[in-house]
Amino acid sequence: MHAPMNDSGHQDVVSAFAERYHALAGFAHVVQNPAEAGAKAGQILREAGATLAAMAGLPEDLVDPIVQGLAGAGIDCDSGPFPSVELPGRIDRASAGITGADFAIAQSGTLVEVATNDAVRLVSSLPRTHIGIVRARDIVPRFDDAAPRLREIFNAHGGGCTVSFISGPSRTGDIELKLTLGVHGPEIAHAIVIADGER
Amino acid sequence: MASQRNKALYAKIADALENPDRSRALNRCMQRGRDNRSRAISALPDGLEFRNRVKAIKDRCTEQQESLLEKFVVTARERGAKVFLARDGAAAIDYVLELARARNAKSVAKSKSLTTEEIDINDPLLDAGLRVVETDLGELILQLAHERPYHLVFPSVHKMAADVAEIFAKETGQTIPPDIPSIMKVVRAYLRPIFLNADIGMTGANIGVAESGTIVIETNEGNGRLVSSIGDCHVCVMGVEKIVDTFEDALELVLAHPVSASGQLPTTYVTWMGGRSPLGAGEGKAPRESHIIILDNGRAAMRDDPGMREALNCIRCGACMNICPTYSVVGGHTFGYIYPGPIGIPWTAGVHGLEKAGDFAALCISCGLCKEICPAKIDMPMMIAEVKHRDACVHGHSRSEQTMMAADDFARLGSALAPFANRTLKNPLARKAMASILGVDERRNLPPFAKESFTRWFSRRTSRNEGAAHRVAFFVDVFANYNRPDLGVAVVDRLEALGCEVVLPEQKSSGYPYVAYGDLDRAREVAAYNVARFAPCAEQGCDIVAIEPTAAYCLRETYPKLLHHSRKSLLVSDHSYELFAYLNLREGGAAASDDRLRGKRFGFHVSCHQRPLGSGRDAQEWLRRRGADVTLIETGTCCGMGGTFGLKAGPLGYDLSKAAGESLCAMFLEAGVDAIVTESSVCAIQLREGTGLPVFHPLELVAGPPFE
Numbered sequence: 001m002h003a004p005m006n007d008s009g010h011q012d013v014v015s016a017f018a019e020r021y022h023a024l025a026g027f028a029h030v031v032q033n034p035a036e037a038g039a040k041a042g043q044i045l046r047e048a049g050a051t052l053a054a055m056a057g058l059p060e061d062l063v064d065p066i067v068q069g070l071a072g073a074g075i076d077c078d079s080g081p082f083p084s085v086e087l088p089g090r091i092d093r094a095s096a097g098i099t100g101a102d103f104a105i106a107q108s109g110t111l112v113e114v115a116t117n118d119a120v121r122l123v124s125s126l127p128r129t130h131i132g133i134v135r136a137r138d139i140v141p142r143f144d145d146a147a148p149r150l151r152e153i154f155n156a157h158g159g160g161c162t163v164s165f166i167s168g169p170s171r172t173g174d175i176e177l178k179l180t181l182g183v184h185g186p187e188i189a190h191a192i193v194i195a196d197g198e199r
Numbered sequence: 200m201a202s203q204r205n206k207a208l209y210a211k212i213a214d215a216l217e218n219p220d221r222s223r224a225l226n227r228c229m230q231r232g233r234d235n236r237s238r239a240i241s242a243l244p245d246g247l248e249f250r251n252r253v254k255a256i257k258d259r260c261t262e263q264q265e266s267l268l269e270k271f272v273v274t275a276r277e278r279g280a281k282v283f284l285a286r287d288g289a290a291a292i293d294y295v296l297e298l299a300r301a302r303n304a305k306s307v308a309k310s311k312s313l314t315t316e317e318i319d320i321n322d323p324l325l326d327a328g329l330r331v332v333e334t335d336l337g338e339l340i341l342q343l344a345h346e347r348p349y350h351l352v353f354p355s356v357h358k359m360a361a362d363v364a365e366i367f368a369k370e371t372g373q374t375i376p377p378d379i380p381s382i383m384k385v386v387r388a389y390l391r392p393i394f395l396n397a398d399i400g401m402t403g404a405n406i407g408v409a410e411s412g413t414i415v416i417e418t419n420e421g422n423g424r425l426v427s428s429i430g431d432c433h434v435c436v437m438g439v440e441k442i443v444d445t446f447e448d449a450l451e452l453v454l455a456h457p458v459s460a461s462g463q464l465p466t467t468y469v470t471w472m473g474g475r476s477p478l479g480a481g482e483g484k485a486p487r488e489s490h491i492i493i494l495d496n497g498r499a500a501m502r503d504d505p506g507m508r509e510a511l512n513c514i515r516c517g518a519c520m521n522i523c524p525t526y527s528v529v530g531g532h533t534f535g536y537i538y539p540g541p542i543g544i545p546w547t548a549g550v551h552g553l554e555k556a557g558d559f560a561a562l563c564i565s566c567g568l569c570k571e572i573c574p575a576k577i578d579m580p581m582m583i584a585e586v587k588h589r590d591a592c593v594h595g596h597s598r599s600e601q602t603m604m605a606a607d608d609f610a611r612l613g614s615a616l617a618p619f620a621n622r623t624l625k626n627p628l629a630r631k632a633m634a635s636i637l638g639v640d641e642r643r644n645l646p647p648f649a650k651e652s653f654t655r656w657f658s659r660r661t662s663r664n665e666g667a668a669h670r671v672a673f674f675v676d677v678f679a680n681y682n683r684p685d686l687g688v689a690v691v692d693r694l695e696a697l698g699c700e701v702v703l704p705e706q707k708s709s710g711y712p713y714v715a716y717g718d719l720d721r722a723r724e725v726a727a728y729n730v731a732r733f734a735p736c737a738e739q740g741c742d743i744v745a746i747e748p749t750a751a752y753c754l755r756e757t758y759p760k761l762l763h764h765s766r767k768s769l770l771v772s773d774h775s776y777e778l779f780a781y782l783n784l785r786e787g788g789a790a791a792s793d794d795r796l797r798g799k800r801f802g803f804h805v806s807c808h809q810r811p812l813g814s815g816r817d818a819q820e821w822l823r824r825r826g827a828d829v830t831l832i833e834t835g836t837c838c839g840m841g842g843t844f845g846l847k848a849g850p851l852g853y854d855l856s857k858a859a860g861e862s863l864c865a866m867f868l869e870a871g872v873d874a875i876v877t878e879s880s881v882c883a884i885q886l887r888e889g890t891g892l893p894v895f896h897p898l899e900l901v902a903g904p905p906f907e
Contacts (some may be wrong), residue, residue, distance in 0.1 A: 122428055157473070172657075185420070
């Protein structure tokens with residue numbers, strides 16, 4: 001596992017991540033606990049005009065707080081399980097997707113999603129708005145730090161496993177090299193960083 | 200006289216030159232690409248250092264390719280992927296056709312893959328009744344317009360928003376305003392059902408990681424993710440050269456690629472696929488297939504060919520086309536076959552054959568900038584010279600190329616017959632004859648010849664400072680020998696005033712035109728000749744100083760490569776200096792300010808061959824120390840002259856050269872400088888003609904009469 005870091009070091013990493021994520025046209029929010037994360041998600045989606053959010057790949061302890069947060073904001077939530085016969089249509093209906101990130105990289109503003117069920121990938125790639133949720137303690141400072149984590153993840157999953165680095169919203173420069181957001185995937189990307197942890 | 204093939208090329212160049220607005224739009228895009236890269240690199244903690252790491256990784260993985268391939272096949276199969284080694288495009292296409300038949304597939308959604316472009320996989324799939332849709336926006340635009348990629352990374356960069364709106368309007372029957380956000384809305388709605396209903400998703404791979412059997416797909420749009428997560432079957436077509444050993448190797452490339460391509464760190468989405476995850480959970484999960492086709496298609500032969508092997512290091516970032524002066528005028532449909540741009544020349548030779556590469560190789564003007572920008576430091580200029588050389592062994596050289604390669608002989612003759620020759624250069628009829636017989640463009644103002652060459656002058660003088668601590672062997676090259684011996688004299692004066700003894704070993708001119716036009720046998724002869732005569736000087740502790748940037752580049756960079764890094768060539772390289780680097784070294788920072796420089800603003804032009812030698816910083820520093828107001832003015836690419844390229848008659852010379860230099864000349868004029876300073880004798884011709892401003896060698900500003 002990655003080396004533990006002291007509190008102030010961690011704050012630096014969190015703000016470095018947030019700064020970079022903003023530079024990539026994403027929106028990063030730092031909250032103090034899962035309940036706040038749920039409330040923030042609800043607020044974001046209400047403001048985005050979303051009505052239904054699909055949810056996948058969240059750690060178990062986050063599912064309830066997020067569902068409650070969305071309910072508080074009047075947003076319906078589909079948290080699966082998603083049988084393959086209903087895919088991809090069931091996720092395509094959702095106007096927002098919420099997924100958990102296994103870790104994040106501060107240097108590049110990257111959320112790293114690990115999927116052994118492709119429903120998770122569809123949740124973060126089909127809807128127009130995506131919210132990725134990560135624990136502050138899971139943000140590594142440098143891009144290089146990802147190598148041992150990738151090795152660990154692929155060694156832990158012998159069969160099918162897909163790791164996605166997601167750095168902000170979907171973009172293209174294919175017309176006149178001018179940056180344009182949201183061509184296929186999420187046009188609006190939010191990262192919620194939960195600062196509590198188990199220190 | 201021009202062959203059928205040259206005629207075809209000339210016609211394409213003429214077409215580009217007749218549409219200057221199109222070239223200017225492309226040029227602006229390429230400038231944007233270079234600027235984005237520069238900004239991204241300035242944010243990297245160790246700047247350009249990543250290039251050395253990328254080169255080391257790619258060199259090592261090419262060396263170990265066979266074992267890495269074996270390892271990748273084993274690890275990928277362990278993850279449940281089916282791996283197929285395709286000898287060529289036909290084998291890969293057959294595999295996919297058979298797969299589609301067996302699965303009863305109706306539709307294929309593709310994300311961008313140059314490797315599938317290379318083998319032209321779409322047509323046979325369409326012929327078999329499959330619906331094949333490119334989902335990368337740029338590739339989709341091309342598919343709907345029935346065109347080939349114009350650029351490696353931005354395949355449809357030549358299509359402006361209005362063109363794209365029209366293409367989609369035609370396809371969807373909707374009215375689409377010609378602004379990018381409106382187009383995006385239509386594209387999103389158009390492609391969504393294609394993603395959702397595809398039977399097979401097909402992607403390329405940017406990297407294969409041998410240690411884990413993982414493929415890496417980099418996209419910004421997210422179409423690679425959609426294509427690989429929807430559908431029951433995923434097919435990846437990957438060139439064998441994409442395989443690296445470890446995650447550490449892969450991460451380095453995952454950064455280097457977008458930094459160089461679009462100035463990003465990294466692309467928005469990087470997908471690491473190990474095998475195929477099920478879709479759905481629990482009882483409802485469905486089995487899915489992953490097929491990885493690893494393509495050779497000439498790559499093994501490239502690896503075994505010392506002249507082409509380095510091309511396998513290409514990570515397909517497209518930076519070489521962003522900086523290429525002639526690419527930015529004619530674009531990738533002229534400057535390319537399927538693989539466009541500078542790297543497209545060796546790649547086309549490797550996978551589509553020498554003949555196809557030779558069709559457009561002459562567009563390379565050998566400025567060498569592609570090597571300077573390449574994240575893997577691929578020596579494209581030398582590889583392209585090799586392609587030109589092999590092509591010339593079959594087809595011969597054009598008349599104008601032969602003339603340029605014999606420039607030294609012509610200059611010697613011109614100098615010997617100076618008064619007559621100079622009258623001839625000014626005579627329109629004679630110039631017309633020169634254009635048709637020798638292929639020298641009549642519109643160029645050629646510099647007059649001096650009656651006495653520098654070499655003659657030097658041989659009849661008495662040397663000074665004999666036995667001094669610093670001996671300098673001077674490399675004079677053509678221009679300062681035959682056209683402007685006064686510059687050679689000024690060099691000797693400066694060096695002797697600094698207490699150096701100057702010697703002039705027997706020498707030929709640099710011979711760079713042989714590299715530029717691909718006569719590597721003669722290039723090697725000249726290199727060996729000069730190295731044999733300068734190496735003994737270096738052995739005795741002499742420093743070697745060249746006045747012409749291209750000559751310094753030859754001594755430092757080109758000769759060692761031509762001579763397979765022989766001990767003597769490296770010795771000469773190590774002891775060689777650009778003139779002003781050497782003057783600064785000996786002056787040690789001391790110089791009196793020069794009244795003649797006062798009150799004028801000078802714009803400095805860096806010749807391309809100075810880029811690896813310090814980018815002209817020494818000459819600027821030397822002038823500033825004397826009180827000159829010098830501003831560096833650059834577009835980041837070439838002035839378009841390309842050494843002798845711009846002297847050649849016609850479209851593949853003067854015309855293209857002028858168009859390539861247009862934006863730089865405009866910059867000098869906008870800057871409002873009083874004069875231009877450059878060390879290159881040929882760039883000077885181009886800038887003088889293109890701006891109407893006076894152009895000086897730095898030595899002229901302080902040695903000659905005061906400039907008015």
